[in-house]
Amino acid sequence: MTANAVAQRTDDIVDELATLEGPLLPILHAVQHAFGFVPQEALPRIAEKLNLSRAEVHGVMSFYHDFRTEPAGRHVVKLCRAEACQAQGADALAAHAKARLGVDFHETTASGAVTLEPVFCLGLCACGPAALVDGKVVGRVDAARLDQILSEMGA
Amino acid sequence: MKIYVPRDAAAKALGADAVAAAVLAEAKARGLDVTLVRNGSRGMVWLEPLVEVETDAGRMAFGPVTAADVASLFDAGFGSHPLAQGQTEAIPFMARQTRLTFARCGRIDPLSLAEYEAHGGLKGLRRALGMSSEQIVAEVKDSGLRGRGGAGFPTGIKWDTVARAKADQKYIVCNADEGDSATFADRMLMEGDPFTLIEGMAIAGLGVGATRGYVYIRSEYPDAIEAMEAALDIARAAGVIGANVLGSGRAFDMWVRVGAGAYVCGEETSLLNSLEGKRGVVRAKPPLPALEGFLGKPTVVNNVISLATVPVIFERGAAFYKDFGLGRSRGTIPLQIAGNAKHGGLYETAFGLTLGQIVDDIAGGTASGRPVKAVQVGGPLGAYFPRALFDTPFGYEEFAGKEGLIGHAGLTLFDDTADMLKMARFAMEFCAIESCGKCTPCRIGAVRGVETVDRIAKGDASAIPILTDLCNTMKFGSLCALGGFTPYPVMSALTHFPDDFHAAHLEAAE
Incomplete structure (x- = not known):
């Protein structure tokens, strides 16, 4: 997508949401939803329309774990690292995922199939280890279940 | 016939959507008039997906149900079946609760x-x-x-x-x-x-x-x-x-x-x-x-x-x-039993049960069947309680009196394979990742905390008083509960499970 197209789409999003009380997070979510990440070209547009400095918009975007500065892989697998899942073997599961995919957390496989990310609690603490696979919740994920999920993703 | 299959995320995470689809497909194939309700969860997560059917004798529960079980449930006419749990309200985990806040949760269609x-x-x-x-x-x-x-x-x-x-x-x-x-x-x-x-x-x-x-x-x-x-x-x-x-x-x-x-x-x-x-x-x-x-x-x-x-x-x-509760903790509290628990889920009850009653009677001990080593109460900023403190009654002041907190009433059970030094390190690591950076005790303290626990793990016993001192600084010097309460899991692990800190020391010394 060209820089112009990004700017145009961003303008449309900001125009739609700017009247909200505290509009910046909803705007950043909508921009990420539109592009799959928050493109650098979008930031000056948001800043200008909200009468903020670029630094302020960048500061907000970079504060939150959710906002990406580059596209994710075709699939995103988030593994819970929190205590309740650790009590059910989340650490071993994470090690298995990293070894199988050949990536660390926050990285994407060379094929571009899967981005692996940590998440701190999905509220599935009585059926851990838990994962969020392309936005869908999965509970009691053991190595075999994870292998099945990753195989279906071609990774 | 009215059949309930929860739409709750925990039920979905264990296959409820597939079960719901199977119920509809099976009903259609058999020419049965079935109304499917996607209710909330009853909170018995170990039985999810928990399928219920409405009968003259009340709602009958079946669980944990997989999509593959659905045909046999219809074959049995939702009567005698290996997954039958009897009347939902009569399951001991349900029957012993006082459901005020969660009175309707799991019973009704959430969007009706x-x-x-x-x-x-x-x-x-x-x-x-x-x-x-x-x-x-x-x-x-x-x-x-x-x-x-x-x-x-x-x-x-x-x-x-x-x-x-x-x-x-x-x-x-x-x-x-x-x-x-x-x-x-x-x-x-x-x-x-x-x-x-x-x-x-x-x-x-x-x-x-x-x-x-x-x-x-x-x-x-x-x-x-x-x-x-x-x-x-x-x-x-x-x-x-x-x-x-x-x-x-x-x-x-x-x-x-x-x-x-x-x-x-x-x-x-x-x-x-x-x-x-x-x-x-x-x-x-x-x-x-x-x-x-x-x-x-x-x-x-x-x-x-x-x-x-x-x-x-x-x-x-x-x-x-x-009228419910004890001391200055009035009313009911939805306990959330998590981690390595046999009966994990949500249990709403008046304040005042002891930690031991919750862990042994309600949760039924660990899912792994091994002894309970520690229970973290109150989330990642809550203290780890050993069995020696299981007589602590569940209340705000009662837990504060034992250098802990009830927080949002979550309890994570760990069996005896847990390494408490590792959990202490994780508490500091989590604080370092999630610190907003505004105050120094949290922003810098958590990073130093990870390093200090690592020194202890390598056998440097002289780092133990440094960790204690650091925790004291974080506790009293941080602006909010993130930096201020991270010392709770760290210090409770160190205080109640000293062997995990000294064993590392001994191993490294050998």
């Missing part, structure tokens, strides 16, 4: 306003509409309700401060940024009985004179966001919220806002900054959010469970609610 009303919904709001602001605030004060988010501040006093403040606009903000590990009560409530939260917020609005509200839900809860959005559309269309609440001429409207993956935004001032579109950095207090909160206006910031408990207090009266 008619069923909500048929089960007592909106009675509290209707009563509140006939009361003055002072009477509403007094009712909440009298109930003894304290903030269920963890801090335990009396809800009525917070409301009173906002009610007395003079401003052209006030707000009700619901903290649904339930980031603590082991906690899922907010999620379950929003997915299983969202109208209760809406009703509670509307009553809060009437009580303090606020006409606008926000539910700040964490992005890690896609199903809860979807349920709340749907419920708000229904409530607004039915006139429960909006310009004319239940035809009273009073206004209250509210919206969902979605977080962006920052644990610290569960702290109320960070949450307000985030809601305003800023970095989720903690604000110094004073000013209190009650006086200068969202956009600088007087704001009630309450947890989901606090607000969702308000309707039952108004429906049945403050005295009824206050």
Whole structure:
């Protein structure tokens, strides 16, 4: 997508949401939803329309774990690292995922199939280890279940 | 025939959508007239997906059901079956609870306003509409309700401060940024009985004179966001919220806002900054959010469970609610039993059970069958309790007296394979990742904490007093609970499980 197209789409999003009380997070979510990440070209547009400095918009975007500065892989697998899942073997599961995919957390496989990310609690603490696979919740994920999920993703 | 298959995220995570699809397909193939209800969860997560069927003898439960079991359930006419659990309400885990806040959760279709009303919904709001602001605030004060988010501040006093403040606009903000590990009560409530939260917020609005509200839900809860959005559309269309609440001429409207993956935004001032579109950095207090909160206006910031408990207090009266509990912990608390638990799930009960009763009787010990080594109470900022402290009664002051906290009432069970030095390190690591960076004890202390635990792990016993000292600095020098409470898991691990710290020392020395 060209820089112009990004700017145009961003303008449309900001125009739609700017009247909200505290509009910046909803705007950043909508921009990420539109592009799959928050493109650098979008930031000056948001800043200008909200009468903020670029630094302020960048500061907000970079504060939150959710906002990406580059596209994710075709699939995103988030593994819970929190205590309740650790009590059910989340650490071993994470090690298995990293070894199988050949990536660390926050990285994407060379094929571009899967981005692996940590998440701190999905509220599935009585059926851990838990994962969020392309936005869908999965509970009691053991190595075999994870292998099945990753195989279906071609990774 | 009416069949219930939960839409709760925990049920979905264990295959409920596939079970629901199988129920519909099987009914069609057999030419049966089946009404499928996607209810909330009953809270018995080890039995999810829990399928229920309505009979003359009440609702009968089957679980845990997989899609492959559905045909055999129909074959058995939903009668005698290996997965049969009997009457849902008679399952001991259900029968022993006192369900006030969660009375409707799992029983009704979460998005049916008619069923909500048929089960007592909106009675509290209707009563509140006939009361003055002072009477509403007094009712909440009298109930003894304290903030269920963890801090335990009396809800009525917070409301009173906002009610007395003079401003052209006030707000009700619901903290649904339930980031603590082991906690899922907010999620379950929003997915299983969202109208209760809406009703509670509307009553809060009437009580303090606020006409606008926000539910700040964490992005890690896609199903809860979807349920709340749907419920708000229904409530607004039915006139429960909006310009004319239940035809009273009073206004209250509210919206969902979605977080962006920052644990610290569960702290109320960070949450307000985030809601305003800023970095989720903690604000110094004073000013209190009650006086200068969202956009600088007087704001009630309450947890989901606090607000969702308000309707039952108004429906049945403050005295009824206050009658449950012990000491200064009044009413009921939804315990969330998590981690390595045989019977994990949500268990609402009056305050006052001992930790041992919860762990041994209700949770049934560990899922692995091994001995319970430690229970972390109150999420990632809560202390690890050893069996020696299992006689501690569940209450705010009682846990504080044992250098712990009840927090949002989540309990994570660990069996004897847990390495407590590793858990102490994780607490510091988590704090370092999630620190907002505003205050030094948290921002720098957590990083030094990880390094210091690593020194201990390598056998450097001289680092133990350094860790203790560092924890003291973080506890008393941090601006909010993230840096201030991270010492609880660290120090409790060190104090109650010294072998895990010395064993490392010995191993390294050999």
